[in-house]
Amino acid sequence: MSSKLPDSMQAQYLEAYHQPYKLRSVPLPKPSEPHDILIQVDAASYCHTDYVLAEGQMPGLPKSFPHIGCHEFAGTVVSHFQSPSKEASVFEIGARVGVPGRSFHACGNCFECRNERVADPVAKDEVGYSVNCVDAENNGLSKDGGFSEYAVVDARQLAPIPDNMTAVEAAPLMCAGVTIYGALKRCGLKKDDRVGILGAGGGLGHLGLQYSVKMGYRVLGIEAADAPLAVAQGIASNLSPKPLVVDARARKASDVVQELGAQDGKKTRGEMGLDAVIVLPESQAAFDYGMTLLKTHGICVIVSFPEKGFHIDSRDVVFRDIKIIGSLVGSNKVLREMLNFSAEHGVRALSNSYPLAKLNELVEEYHKAKGGKLVVDMSLQS
Known part of the structure; x- marks a missing residue:
């Protein structure tokens, strides 16, 4: 020394x-x-x-x-x-x-x-x-x-x-950076696929908005609190193409799915929504919101680990073929x-x-x- x-x-x-x-x-x-x-x-x-x-x-x-x-x-x-x-x-x-x-x-x-x-x-x-x-x-x-x-x-x-x-x-x-970047890699997405980030204004989420846009995905950010929502909206305003940021308190996930389906010209529910979501918050409400946003055969990547875990509806896994995986780092x-x-x-x-x-x-x-x-x-x- x-x-x-x-x-x-x-x-x-x-x-x-x-x-x-x-x-x-x-x-x-x-x-x-x-x-x-x-x-x-x-x-x-x-x-x-x-x-x-x-x-x-x-x-x-x-x-x-x-x-x-x-x-x-x-x-x-x-x-x-x-x-x-x-x-x-x-x-x-x-x-x-x-x-x-x-x-x-x-x-x-x-x-x-x-x-x-x-x-x-x-x-x-x-x-x-x-x-x-x-x-x-x-x-x-x-x-x-x-x-x-x-x-x-x-x-x-x-x-x-x-x-x-x-x-x-x-x-x-x-x-924060390597965790959200690694989670995005685990989604297995192609250019122009749709990805959603639950907790888009948090430490990982606001980085995820940037990475996902720069990777060429179509991005949806979801928040449910005023300050993080403002962070996500501010980040989104400086990105091109601009991600859609929604307030989960004001908009139902099912309505967002219908909007995305209309944009994509899809009429069948299984074709509408996101190809993947990344769940960052530790709340069951966030998990449920994200699962509703997914298309059939979509991928849900869980990064958070709440003490009591998440309740998973087996119908999502069995009938919609939603894949649920964890991503640590x-x-x-x-x-x-x-x-x-x-x-x-x-x-x-x-x-x-x-x-x-x-x-x-x-x-x-x-x-x-x-x-x-x-x-x-x-x-x-x-």
């Missing part, structure tokens, strides 16, 4: 469930394995999962307190393990990198790392590493994450940040593809930034549910 690095750092810790973060001064972490890289954190984005974790809604996580959260962050490489792996050596001192939560210290040997059950060549990583490794740690969840001035990360999970993108812009893409290959796509097409998260010392104020703002993303910018002074 370079002698120029400090001996200690500032970090925001969770000390118990249902408690605010506490700012502490702690020793600098050190790389301990060949794949390890020490980065100086430049930006750390707040995710809904950070809230879920802090509320004790992820059984067994974190593994212990005190705990540093954040699984979507970005930083600059400052140090390697004394004998770095070839994957780590690729990232030179000074390189800017994006860091997702998954997967830290993947085992390389489980069925996930061997890619024995991954059929999708787009999502498939090279044999020996998987974001779904059954034995891996996860930054900000099972191990310490990015709400700190420095963090140890795994070189195999990193993505180079494009030159035309800042750390504050890259950080939200490390979970994209592979490392998809992560890099997403970042390059974002840089090329100008996809960015709407965000507000806070200094590390004001993380609890950021969390208070999150609970106002205004949409977009909230980011800790390490360059800001408290």
Whole structure:
């Protein structure tokens, strides 16, 4: 480790469930394995999962307190393990990198790392590493994450940040971006197919509107709250072709289906509506609304995971042949593809930034549910 690095750092810790973060001064972490890289954190984005974790809604996580959260962050490489792996050596001192939560210290040997059950060549990583490794740690969840001035990360999970993108812009893409991008890929759509995004004004949803339009799909955004609806409408107004954004409180899903069917010149109910929907909210009402929007043989991709789950009407699955699949996060290959796509097409998260010392104020703002993303910018002074 370079002698120029400090001996200690500032970090925001969770000390118990249902408690605010506490700012502490702690020793600098050190790389301990060949794949390890020490980065100086430049930006750390707040995710809904950070809230879920802090509320004790992820059984067994974190593994212990005190705990540093954040699984979507970005930083600059400052140090390697004394004998770095070839994957780590690729990232030179000074390189800017994006860091997702998954997967830290993947085992390389489980069925996930061997890619024995991954059929999708787009999502498939090279044999020996998987974001779904059954034995891996996860930054900000099972191990310490990015709400700190420095963090140890795994070189195999990193993505180079494009030159035309800042750390504050890259950080939200490390979970929100790759998650919605991966969900869109799982829809298996063709150009001009119709896709709907439930929760279109939220952290993932407003990015999904941008990605789906840039991918060449016809897009429907659905919201049911004033502030996120305004975010979705604002995003849509700057896209071409402009997505249709509907207020689910004001319009029935069945009426929207009829409108889309008329636009497409379809007369049979099974032909009307969307080819795929992505469900981001944790509400049964959102799930039901999305299922109603689908054509026969459509695909419903679930990203959210409410504590009580979703009720599924078997008639949708049996008689309408609706396929329901889950999507957790994209592979490392998809992560890099997403970042390059974002840089090329100008996809960015709407965000507000806070200094590390004001993380609890950021969390208070999150609970106002205004949409977009909230980011800790390490360059800001408290």
